[in-house]
Amino acid sequence: MARTSSTDAEHAGIRTVASLIAAAARTAPKTRGVDAIQSLVVDGEDMETLARAMEAAAPGRPDLIANGLRRDARNVRDSVCAVLIGVTGAAKKPENPxxxxxxxxxxxxxLMNARAKGGADTDFFGPICVFASMDLGIALGSAARVAAEHNIDNRMMYTMGVGATKLKWLDTDIIIGIPLSATGKSIYFDRG
Ligand code: SF4
Incomplete structure (x- = not known):
């Protein structure tokens, strides 16, 4: 008889959902029919690498963001894997603006001229076209829907995007992270 522990089965399910989320981000509707979305599944030792990058970004920041970076880094360590979703913010179809x-x-x-001047030393790069912002929101909503449909705990995290941007894991202007977990009570809420 072949047996799979509940933990192994749950983790396998979470990893399958991470792949489904990446697919959902790809097929999510894109404004003007131009796809500027990228995604990346993070797993294994790279979860610790990401958590450390988030913590390294905390010193010198206001308490609100510093505490969030450290708190969310703990969540990353306690998650099975995560999906990063990012977008580039260039104007779409500049030949037909x-x-x-x-x-x-x-x-x-x-906008393109302003972008060519380079970004400030900030978490993300800007300015970006508002249609890129819409695409990111739509992709994130699609991603969260897939996780919810499969009863996998998740949360959208700006702070993961900060760490992933420092690590240059996606060639995008903004990144939002979605950690994934399955426990008796979601680890992403009521965190104190
Ligand atoms: S948000 Fe800016 S870059 Fe985007 S379509 Fe409007 S004017 Fe163009």
Whole structure:
């Protein structure tokens, strides 16, 4: 008789869902039909690497973000694996621009010029086109839906994106992380 412990079965299920999340991020609707989303599944020793990068980003930051980086790093260590989802923020189809102004610049060309000047020393790179922001939100919503449909605990974490950006794991402007876990009570809420 072949037997699989519940822990092994649960972890296998979580890893399967991580792959399904990556697929959901890929098939999520993209504005203007241009896909600027990237994702990465993080597992094994790289979870510790990511947790350390998050903690390393804490010193010198305001208490709110510093405490969040350290607290979320503990969550990363306690998770089975995670999915990172990022987006690049260039204007889409610049040869046929919308020039909507929502990014704070009057034209798409102005946004591209501002981006060419390089970013500040901040968590993420900007400015980005608002349509890229929409795509990231849609992809994250699709990802969380897949996790929820399979009853896998999860949470969207800005702080994981900070660590992953420091590690240069995705060539994107913004990254949000989604750690995954399955325990009797979600480890991502009521954390004190
Ligand atoms: S948000 Fe900015 S870059 Fe994006 S379509 Fe509008 S003007 Fe162009």
């Amino acid at each position: 919308f020039d909507c102004g929502a990014c704070g610049l009057k034209t798409c060309s102005n």
